[in-house]
Every structure is written in structure tokens, then in C-alpha cells.
Amino acid sequence: MQEFKERTLITDPQKAFHYTDLQRLKPTRANDPYEYQAGWGNRHQSEVIPGTLPVAQNNPQEVRFGLYVEGITYSAFAAPRHANFSTYMYRARPAAAHNGYVPFHSKSNIQNCFLSVNPTVATLPEQAEWHPFPLPKDEDKIDFADGLHTLAGSGDPNIKEGLALYVYMINSSMDRRAFCNTDGDFLICAQLGNLDIVTEMGKIFLQPGEICVIQRGIRFSLNLAPDTQVARGYITEVWGSMWELPDLGPLGGHGLANPRDFLYPVAAIDDDLHADWLIVNKTNGQLCAIQQDHSPYDLVAWHGNVVPYKYDLTKFSSQNATSIDHTDPSIFTVLTAKSRDPNTALADFLWFGPRWDVATNTFRLPYFHRNSASEFLACLYGSGLGRSDEFLPGGGSFEGGHTPHGGFHEGYQHGMRLHESQPEKILTEQLTIMVETSRLFLFTEYARTGCGTISTHGTDYKVWDALPDRFSANPKARELLARVKQDRIAEKKRLAPYYIGGFSHGANASNTEGVHSEELKPYMNGTHEVKETKVIEAAPEAAPESTPQINGTHETKEAEVTPEVTMNGFKDAPTNGLTNGDVPTDDLTNGDGLTNGDVPTARLTNVDAIIVATAAIAAE
Ligand SMILES: [Fe+2]
Numbered sequence: 001m002q003e004f005k006e007r008t009l010i011t012d013p014q015k016a017f018h019y020t021d022l023q024r025l026k027p028t029r030a031n032d033p034y035e036y037q038a039g040w041g042n043r044h045q046s047e048v049i050p051g052t053l054p055v056a057q058n059n060p061q062e063v064r065f066g067l068y069v070e071g072i073t074y075s076a077f078a079a080p081r082h083a084n085f086s087t088y089m090y091r092a093r094p095a096a097a098h099n100g101y102v103p104f105h106s107k108s109n110i111q112n113c114f115l116s117v118n119p120t121v122a123t124l125p126e127q128a129e130w131h132p133f134p135l136p137k138d139e140d141k142i143d144f145a146d147g148l149h150t151l152a153g154s155g156d157p158n159i160k161e162g163l164a165l166y167v168y169m170i171n172s173s174m175d176r177r178a179f180c181n182t183d184g185d186f187l188i189c190a191q192l193g194n195l196d197i198v199t200e201m202g203k204i205f206l207q208p209g210e211i212c213v214i215q216r217g218i219r220f221s222l223n224l225a226p227d228t229q230v231a232r233g234y235i236t237e238v239w240g241s242m243w244e245l246p247d248l249g250p251l252g253g254h255g256l257a258n259p260r261d262f263l264y265p266v267a268a269i270d271d272d273l274h275a276d277w278l279i280v281n282k283t284n285g286q287l288c289a290i291q292q293d294h295s296p297y298d299l300v301a302w303h304g305n306v307v308p309y310k311y312d313l314t315k316f317s318s319q320n321a322t323s324i325d326h327t328d329p330s331i332f333t334v335l336t337a338k339s340r341d342p343n344t345a346l347a348d349f350l351w352f353g354p355r356w357d358v359a360t361n362t363f364r365l366p367y368f369h370r371n372s373a374s375e376f377l378a379c380l381y382g383s384g385l386g387r388s389d390e391f392l393p394g395g396g397s398f399e400g401g402h403t404p405h406g407g408f409h410e411g412y413q414h415g416m417r418l419h420e421s422q423p424e425k426i427l428t429e430q431l432t433i434m435v436e437t438s439r440l441f442l443f444t445e446y447a448r449t450g451c452g453t454i455s456t457h458g459t460d461y462k463v464w465d466a467l468p469d470r471f472s473a474n475p476k477a478r479e480l481l482a483r484v485k486q487d488r489i490a491e492k493k494r495l496a497p498y499y500i501g502g503f504s505h506g507a508n509a510s511n512t513e514g515v516h517s518e519e520l521k522p523y524m525n526g527t528h529e530v531k532e533t534k535v536i537e538a539a540p541e542a543a544p545e546s547t548p549q550i551n552g553t554h555e556t557k558e559a560e561v562t563p564e565v566t567m568n569g570f571k572d573a574p575t576n577g578l579t580n581g582d583v584p585t586d587d588l589t590n591g592d593g594l595t596n597g598d599v600p601t602a603r604l605t606n607v608d609a610i611i612v613a614t615a616a617i618a619a620e
Pocket of ligand 1: 399405
């Protein structure tokens with residue numbers, strides 16, 4: 001009988017292997033003060049006062065309590081059902097009631113024009129790594145409207161095409177200020193500090209390891225939770241697209257980020273509805289503000305499917321290889337945003353958290369790769385992926401499309417030896433995220449210089465010295481390489497007679513007599529001579545007579561023999577000129593190499609041309 005081992009309760013989410021280690025009876029962590037509604041893709045509804053939502057209609061003549069109906073659309077009115085998004089809000093005062101637009105001077109570094117005509121953005125040709133992005137100084141009061149910095153992007157919100165990466169570093173809540181991004185959808189990923197996010201549809205508590213999506217057009221205030229003095233995190237914004245759950249294909253209906261784990265807020269109303277507020281709008285990358293004398297958080301009820309939501313990354317149901325080899329990292333996709341290319345996502349948001357590694361007879365570490373996607377990696381907490389000592393929580397690393405990368409450390413050397421590998425828990429007590437895009441990231445001045453934490457390149461080039469050329473150093477490999485060359489030449493010679501002649505010589509006629517039937521006849525009727533010919537000479541640096549192979553018992557004989565087909569009239573043909581793969585063209589084309597044969601020169605020229613061409617290919 002198996003030993004019974006009681007499961008220990010984990011209380012720190014950052015030490016948990018999975019959310020279920022916390023043994024919670026609620027879908028939220030212990031410190032989350034809010035209630036939520038669960039379920040991806042629903043049309044949710046919520047009321048502060050039950051009975052507020054109109055029944056069986058959206059626009060009654062009179063809404064309960066004299067509330068105003070305000071609708072927000074996110075898609076075209078007539079978009080198909082699966083892509084049709086809107087929400088009805090029942091609020092104390094409509095957003096249209098305001099006191100005008102005013103300029104807004106922000107300390108943020110926001111850049112949204114990622115077109116090559118913009119001289120302030122540039123690609124990074126090599127890997128890049130950032131130490132943790134700098135937190136605001138204590139004496140500066142930086143809220144979200146002042147602490148948002150664009151790192152990189154591609155495209156432009158004006159044409160609803162592309163994406164942008166940001167970091168936020170704040171030490172202050174938004175004091176009667178709300179933010180409204182009319183350009184795209186923010187996927188917010190908390191890295192440091194707990195956030196108390198107020199949205200028009202209700203409140204969301206967000207902590208490191210959790211993500212939140214706020215759709216374009218929704219007003220929100222990103223505040224510090226009471227226990228947090230300073231906060232940092234990452235934001236990925238998509239333009240002309242939206243964050244969606246990836247399709248699961250043969251995985252079936254469950255796995256990865258499960259729909260029921262996405263949590264939507266319940267309606268909440270501000271205590272003080274009559275105060276001065278500033279709504280900071282981001283439109284086409286520019287900030288301006290709307291002044292109003294009432295709270296934007298005055299909804300008594302709402303229903304719809306344009307609603308901010310959150311997801312706890314420790315709930316991710318990881319899938320991977322259970323026998324051999326690597327599953328592509330797309331298996332870690334939490335959310336994806338489509339591009340206009342049906343075969344390629346605009347952006348994927350990936351999870352690299354704790355999981356079991358069980359693949360057998362497999363090099364388990366990431367193999368060397370030059371993927372077409374560009375990758376931005378960031379560690380939320382813990383020791384990252386063990387990439388380097390420099391890859392710290394709150395920093396980042398970038399690899400552009402087709403940038404060669406992979407590992408180099410001792411683990412790699414060990415992993416490349418035949419051994420029996422045991423199942424093991426990996427990437428524990430850390431959480432790393434990756435934003436992968438099919439686009440070429442252009443980086444802002446803030447990312448390249450302003451933030452002051454970029455390394456000139458991600459990896460010290462010298463580390464690759466740990467990966468020597470073992471192939472060239474292997475004498476057996478050199479010997480086999482020489483043999484392969486000889487075999488290829490012999491093979492081309494053997495096949496050459498099939499191609500003698502040509503259509504002008506009647507090769508396509510029903511009766512090909514008279515052109516090359518005499519040459520081919522012996523071969524076709526099986527009476528051709530087979531002569532053993534020594535074709536393998538020891539290569540100049542070849543191995544000694546006996547070369548131990550992998551198991552050390554195999555003996556290699558010098559002068560291994562390859563049977564060669566020798567045909568009437570061809571037996572001494574171009575062999576001499578070909579044995580070293582270096583064909584003297586002149587000799588062959590004028591028939592010098594063939595003088596022992598009795599084949600008419602005109603026909604030989606065809607053979608020679610083929611052999612010269614094929615031998616040249618073989619010698620490459
Ligand atoms: Fe990679």
C-alpha cells in the first residue's frame with residue numbers, strides 16, 4: 001500500500017505550485033476584499049440595489065430612481081453575435097454631463113506611433129535586457145496618469161492596427177482622477193504591490209500573479225491597495241483586436257486558462273457622487289482631460305459583455321508533453337489577440353509558472369531557436385526562468401524575430417547526455433510572463449535610454465564559447481563525411497545512363513531503338529557487370545584503423561567496398577576524374593576520360609555533361 005502523505009497547506013500564493021495548494025473555498029485569494037461573477041464570454045449583469053435593471057427592455061421611459069441609461073458599444077452595431085459587444089449602464093448622471101476638455105500635462109512617457117516614419121522609435125537589432133524599471137522617488141507623487149511609460153510597440157492606434165507594451169510605476173492612488181483609454185484594450189499584469197482598481201462596472205483587486213483586462217472606452221482608476229506604498233507592472237495594449245481565450249483544438253473543452261476562472265466585478269457605487277473629477281483620456285496616444293463635477297463611478301446597475309475582468313495566473317491548467325519532446329510554447333497561451341492574418345496572432349500572452357516536467361528521452365531545456373515571433377519576457381516574482389542573474393522581477397528581456405537564442409549553462413551540457421530523467425517540478429516559486437508578437441517591436445526613447453536600466457545586449461557573447469563544435473572534432477564524423485561525398489558521386493554515376501539522349505534523339509518515342517537501347521539493354525535485362533571497386537580512401541585526417549564508436553566495440557575497416565554498376569562501354573568512364581569529387585571538365589567533355597569505351601562521342605557528351613553537373617553538385 002502506498003504511503004499516505006497529507007498535503008500541506010500553502011498560504012503564500014507565490015510559493016504555491018497551483019492555486020489549489022491554497023485550499024480555498026472561494027475563487028479569490030484570502031486578501032481579495034471583493035466579490036465577482038465568474039465566466040468568460042457571458043453577458044453579465046449586476047445591481048447595487050436589486051430591482052434596478054429594467055426587465056425585458058433596455059430603454060424604459062422611466063428608469064428606477066430616475067437613473068440615466070447610457071450605452072457603450074465596443075463593436076460595430078451589426079457585428080455578428082460572437083463579435084458583438086456592448087454594455088448598458090444605469091447611472092446617476094450621464095458621462096455627457098461635463099465641464100469641457102482641458103489639456104493634460106503628464107509625467108508619463110506615452111508613445112503610440114510605431115511606424116517607421118517616427119524617428120523617435122527604433123528597433124533593437126540584438127537581444128536586450130532591462131534591470132527592474134525604476135520606481136518613483138518617495139518625494140514624487142506619481143499616480144497611474146503620471147506613471148505610465150511605453151516601452152515598445154508596432155503599428156498605430158489611429159488605424160486600429162498593432163500593439164504597445166508599457167510599464168507602470170506608481171506610488172500614489174489616483175485622487176479624483178480616472179483614466180480612459182479610447183485606443184485599445186489594456187491587459188494589466190501586476191508585478192509589485194497590490195492594486196485596488198475601480199471601474200465603472202465595479203471594483204477589482206489585483207495582486208502580483210494576477211492579470212486584468214480593461215477594454216477601450218471604460219473608465220477606471222488604478223489605485224494602490226491600503227497595504228501598498230509602491231507598485232509596478234506591465235501592460236500590453238492591442239489596437240484593432242481584443243484579448244480572447246485561445247482555441248483548444250484536440251485538447252478538448254478544458255485546460256489552459258479555464259473560462260470559469262475569469263472573474264468580473266459586481267456593481268459598486270461611489271460614496272461621494274458630487275465631487276470634482278478629471279477623466280484623463282488617451283486618444284491616439286495623446287492625453288487630454290475632461291472636467292466634471294460628479295463621480296464617474298455612479299452606476300447602480302449594468303448589463304452587458306464589455307466588462308473588465310481579472311484572472312489569477314496561478315489557476316492556469318498547464319498542459320505539456322507526457323512522453324517525449326517539447327510541446328511548442330504556444331501551449332502556455334493565456335490570452336491571445338488576433339491579427340488580420342487568420343493564421344497568425346497579433347499578440348499572445350504566455351504563462352511560465354510552476355509545472356511538472358516529465359518528458360522522457362528528451363532534451364528538456366528549451367532547444368536553440370530562431371522563432372519568427374518577437375518575445376518580451378518579464379519575471380513577476382521569484383528567480384525567473386533561471387535565465388541569468390540579471391533577469392530580475394520587474395525588469396524585462398527582449399528577443400526579436402529570428403534572433404538566435406538558447407541556453408549555455410551547465411544544465412545544458414548535462415541535458416545533452418543520454419541519461420534517465422525523472423519527473424520533476426520545475427519553475428517553482430516563480431512566475432514569468434511573455435508577450436509574443438508576430439510584429440517587429442520598435443522601442444521608445446524611454447526604453448532605449450530614458451528608463452536607464454537597459455543592458456546593451458542581453459547575453460554576454462562569451463557564454464557561447466561553452467558550446468564548442470563537437471562535430472568537427474570527431475574523427476569518425478569526418479571519415480563518414482568523406483564517405484558520403486564518395487557515395488553521392490557513385491550514385492550520380494549509377495543513375496546517369498537513365499538520362500542519356502533526350503527527346504530530340506527519340507527518347508519519347510514508342511520505339512527508342514537506335515538511340516541508347518544498346519547501352520541500356522544489359523542494365524534493363526539484368527546482365528550488367530557488377531564490379532567491386534574500392535571507392536573509399538581514408539580521408540586525410542581519417543580515424544585510425546579501429547575507431548571506437550558509441551559503445552566502443554565497433555571496428556571500422558579501412559577500404560570498405562561499395563558495389564558499383566559498370567556498364568558496357570562505361571566501365572572506365574569518368575571514374576578517374578571523379579574519385580576526389582573534383583571533375584576536370586575539359587577532360588570529360590572532350591571524351592578523354594572515356595577513350596576506352598566504344599560509345600560514340602556525341603552520345604558520351606550527354607553523359608559527361610550530366611556527370612560533370614552532378615559531380616559538381618556532389619562536391620559542394
Ligand atoms: Fe525564445
